[in-house]
Amino acid sequence: MSAAEDFGLEDVEPASSAAGKPLTKRGAATRTKLLEAAEHVFADLGYHEASIVKITERAGIGLGTFYLYFDSKQAIFEALVVDLNRRVRHSMAEAMEGAPNRIEAERAGFAGFFRFTAQHPALYRVVREAEFVSPEMLRLHYTRIVEGYRAGLEKARAAGEVRDVDPEVTAWALMGLGELLGMRYILWERDADGNRPEAMPAAVFEQMIQFINHGLAPREEQ
Amino acid sequence: MSAAEDFGLEDVEPASSAAGKPLTKRGAATRTKLLEAAEHVFADLGYHEASIVKITERAGIGLGTFYLYFDSKQAIFEALVVDLNRRVRHSMAEAMEGAPNRIEAERAGFAGFFRFTAQHPALYRVVREAEFVSPEMLRLHYTRIVEGYRAGLEKARAAGEVRDVDPEVTAWALMGLGELLGMRYILWERDADGNRPEAMPAAVFEQMIQFINHGLAPREEQ
Amino acid sequence: MSAAEDFGLEDVEPASSAAGKPLTKRGAATRTKLLEAAEHVFADLGYHEASIVKITERAGIGLGTFYLYFDSKQAIFEALVVDLNRRVRHSMAEAMEGAPNRIEAERAGFAGFFRFTAQHPALYRVVREAEFVSPEMLRLHYTRIVEGYRAGLEKARAAGEVRDVDPEVTAWALMGLGELLGMRYILWERDADGNRPEAMPAAVFEQMIQFINHGLAPREEQ
Amino acid sequence: MSAAEDFGLEDVEPASSAAGKPLTKRGAATRTKLLEAAEHVFADLGYHEASIVKITERAGIGLGTFYLYFDSKQAIFEALVVDLNRRVRHSMAEAMEGAPNRIEAERAGFAGFFRFTAQHPALYRVVREAEFVSPEMLRLHYTRIVEGYRAGLEKARAAGEVRDVDPEVTAWALMGLGELLGMRYILWERDADGNRPEAMPAAVFEQMIQFINHGLAPREEQ
DNA sequence: AATGAATGAGCTTTCATTCAT
DNA sequence: AATGAATGAAAGCTCATTCAT
Numbered sequence: 001m002s003a004a005e006d007f008g009l010e011d012v013e014p015a016s017s018a019a020g021k022p023l024t025k026r027g028a029a030t031r032t033k034l035l036e037a038a039e040h041v042f043a044d045l046g047y048h049e050a051s052i053v054k055i056t057e058r059a060g061i062g063l064g065t066f067y068l069y070f071d072s073k074q075a076i077f078e079a080l081v082v083d084l085n086r087r088v089r090h091s092m093a094e095a096m097e098g099a100p101n102r103i104e105a106e107r108a109g110f111a112g113f114f115r116f117t118a119q120h121p122a123l124y125r126v127v128r129e130a131e132f133v134s135p136e137m138l139r140l141h142y143t144r145i146v147e148g149y150r151a152g153l154e155k156a157r158a159a160g161e162v163r164d165v166d167p168e169v170t171a172w173a174l175m176g177l178g179e180l181l182g183m184r185y186i187l188w189e190r191d192a193d194g195n196r197p198e199a200m201p202a203a204v205f206e207q208m209i210q211f212i213n214h215g216l217a218p219r220e221e222q
Numbered sequence: 223m224s225a226a227e228d229f230g231l232e233d234v235e236p237a238s239s240a241a242g243k244p245l246t247k248r249g250a251a252t253r254t255k256l257l258e259a260a261e262h263v264f265a266d267l268g269y270h271e272a273s274i275v276k277i278t279e280r281a282g283i284g285l286g287t288f289y290l291y292f293d294s295k296q297a298i299f300e301a302l303v304v305d306l307n308r309r310v311r312h313s314m315a316e317a318m319e320g321a322p323n324r325i326e327a328e329r330a331g332f333a334g335f336f337r338f339t340a341q342h343p344a345l346y347r348v349v350r351e352a353e354f355v356s357p358e359m360l361r362l363h364y365t366r367i368v369e370g371y372r373a374g375l376e377k378a379r380a381a382g383e384v385r386d387v388d389p390e391v392t393a394w395a396l397m398g399l400g401e402l403l404g405m406r407y408i409l410w411e412r413d414a415d416g417n418r419p420e421a422m423p424a425a426v427f428e429q430m431i432q433f434i435n436h437g438l439a440p441r442e443e444q
Numbered sequence: 445m446s447a448a449e450d451f452g453l454e455d456v457e458p459a460s461s462a463a464g465k466p467l468t469k470r471g472a473a474t475r476t477k478l479l480e481a482a483e484h485v486f487a488d489l490g491y492h493e494a495s496i497v498k499i500t501e502r503a504g505i506g507l508g509t510f511y512l513y514f515d516s517k518q519a520i521f522e523a524l525v526v527d528l529n530r531r532v533r534h535s536m537a538e539a540m541e542g543a544p545n546r547i548e549a550e551r552a553g554f555a556g557f558f559r560f561t562a563q564h565p566a567l568y569r570v571v572r573e574a575e576f577v578s579p580e581m582l583r584l585h586y587t588r589i590v591e592g593y594r595a596g597l598e599k600a601r602a603a604g605e606v607r608d609v610d611p612e613v614t615a616w617a618l619m620g621l622g623e624l625l626g627m628r629y630i631l632w633e634r635d636a637d638g639n640r641p642e643a644m645p646a647a648v649f650e651q652m653i654q655f656i657n658h659g660l661a662p663r664e665e666q
Numbered sequence: 667m668s669a670a671e672d673f674g675l676e677d678v679e680p681a682s683s684a685a686g687k688p689l690t691k692r693g694a695a696t697r698t699k700l701l702e703a704a705e706h707v708f709a710d711l712g713y714h715e716a717s718i719v720k721i722t723e724r725a726g727i728g729l730g731t732f733y734l735y736f737d738s739k740q741a742i743f744e745a746l747v748v749d750l751n752r753r754v755r756h757s758m759a760e761a762m763e764g765a766p767n768r769i770e771a772e773r774a775g776f777a778g779f780f781r782f783t784a785q786h787p788a789l790y791r792v793v794r795e796a797e798f799v800s801p802e803m804l805r806l807h808y809t810r811i812v813e814g815y816r817a818g819l820e821k822a823r824a825a826g827e828v829r830d831v832d833p834e835v836t837a838w839a840l841m842g843l844g845e846l847l848g849m850r851y852i853l854w855e856r857d858a859d860g861n862r863p864e865a866m867p868a869a870v871f872e873q874m875i876q877f878i879n880h881g882l883a884p885r886e887e888q
Numbered sequence: 889a890a891t892g893a894a895t896g897a898g899c900t901t902t903c904a905t906t907c908a909t
Numbered sequence: 910a911a912t913g914a915a916t917g918a919a920a921g922c923t924c925a926t927t928c929a930t
Contacts, residue, residue, distance in 0.1 A: 244892080244893060244894095246892085246893080248893070248894095249892095249893070252893080252894085283894075283895090284894055284895040284896065285895075285896060285897095286894070286895050286896060286897095287893075287894050287895070290892095290893065290894075
């Protein structure tokens, strides 16, 4: 329950309610089609290789229509980052729902994050490219997730479940560690057929959890 | 001692020995000027905003000359990644030289990494953008550094200085953790005048080291 | 009658029906403007001196618009060769319409060819340059015209109007002979004001016809 | 004898004596190397794809050296046209040497022309491209050869060996006819291995000669 | 006589954005 | 609300030519 809230579930507004002019039912559908098309096109091609034409073609709508919903290529990109960020946090929060303690919440949260990563490779590709397209978006993404970790750590520390760590710094450490392991062991990995795995190897996940647990555990627990 | 070697100091070749046609002394100087200009231009503007003209103007040479030394914009970008990677590893290895034990080596290595980060913001900007320009270069960068961590952990484990961790996985975790903290607490930080700090706050660094130490320490030590 | 058909009048499709994306009436007009501009620019400047900017400027349209209709400079050049070839054959076929016999058909056909040459100097310039830009186009041009001669000769031979010549070889001979005379006595000739003549001198034309007639005439006719 | 002279054998000067600064023995050798390299490079690549670097590389000399011998790319191209023209006329004149009469001289001359064509495909490629690089050179080439035909026809007419034709016009007709047949039946032809034939098929040659003979023969002969 | 590093004008091509329909 | 033809700034790259060595 509260663990889930740490990741900001409450601020989740439906993507389609965000900015963008036409507000009829038809208009909302068009906007959603654009955002979905953009997710795939940006993920497959990257920001610069992607083009408005490719997005509108994939969305099955006319080129000019694009500008009824988004002011620019950058605008839809930013909307997409916000959307993905909302969804990955949702995924983490959902996974943590009902976790009995810090350790379990941690496992569940990371598992949720990695599951989302495996299912939506666009997350990394788009978010990491945001650094070069719209740096504020990158910060927003990291900051929002880190805030979830931070809040969780804060509570856990208050409850004596973790050492007396600086929650902020530690949250960033966890974020970085999770991100690189997700990249290395999910996104870079391919099986014989060139397909990405659906999750990271359990052993790797265990190693990571052990490392974190040792890193955080209060002295007396050990 | 050996800690330094783990980061591949021995493979350090001078940048100017790499590909590029003209081989005279004058030619080598020109190539170096180009690489230096590219470091700044790519760091300031990013790959796509950067242009060959901007690089050659900054280098103070003619546009056409560029193509005597590099086949394309991407080629110089890749050469730059290789160069920066070599230099950051050098910086880390140098810092670790003579460290009496694992813990000190760790502190020194990370300090070296962060120092280089503070002095060469281009490292992050260029390397991280490589993901979208030349993905193999990104892997090469991470892999080479991780290999240094891995080798160090392997030895430390054999010496009983760390828990029985998987050196590979742990190395990636350390890389990720260091990278994000460097980004957050060095690159994103500005003082009142808008200048970047010369290092991360000591407290943050300490927190990080503590986290790593707890994460790695053999049970009996604690 | 049939002489006209030999030059493939029936395959004449309007130039504007060929490839090129935009299909509206406005689009067809733009494509035609481009092709007309290209004819003049290529004829005046040659392929390499010509540039897309010069073509679009002459056509009075934006540079980028060009690429809506043609994939490249070479593509419009090839379209132009096809167009000119179609038109010169049309001109020849039209001239031969209703010729009472082989000799008259021959005169008329060559006259049509030379008339077109005088009116469209671009034909030679563009077609002959095709040899170096798009060799298949050159072959296509010569082959299509030669095929007209060949078919005519075949029929004339069957009708006993010409010696027992090889129609194919003879057709190429006629093509070559006509081409060089057209170049020499129309394209290279200038009057006092530097203007090209509207036709070759009648005496030259007569000489040529006589030469051909003697070359082809059945023994008994002479 | 005289037939040979008609093609201007007497004006044959060695290529290396033409313009070009350095005049030492070494210099002459360098100039020849350049001209030979240019023949191949221009023939293989065409004028625009050819580059000075490619020519000097093929010649095995330094780039800068080129400009000691030729003022520009166009200059060496023109020198090459002059050289090839001289050589093809030489080849024709040689073949005609000692021909007993007009008919035999004709056969021999064309045979010489086609033999040279088969052995030096560069002739067509370079000469025909001259039209777009240096039009005066093209005229010079055609005019010099035509002058040979013309002189021969003049004499033959005086001797009653041919009809009362206009030697000039007829010469151009012969030139055109020979050129296109050479292109069609030698240069365009390839055997199963993609090799060009060493000569045109005898039957084609015969057809051509017959056509010419009929075209020129005085009435009473037939 | 010979060299090759340096130069920059000029070309082709792409694509985000506008706007008349 | 939807469309797609039109636009032109801006980029990467080539190569004939120069000139210091």
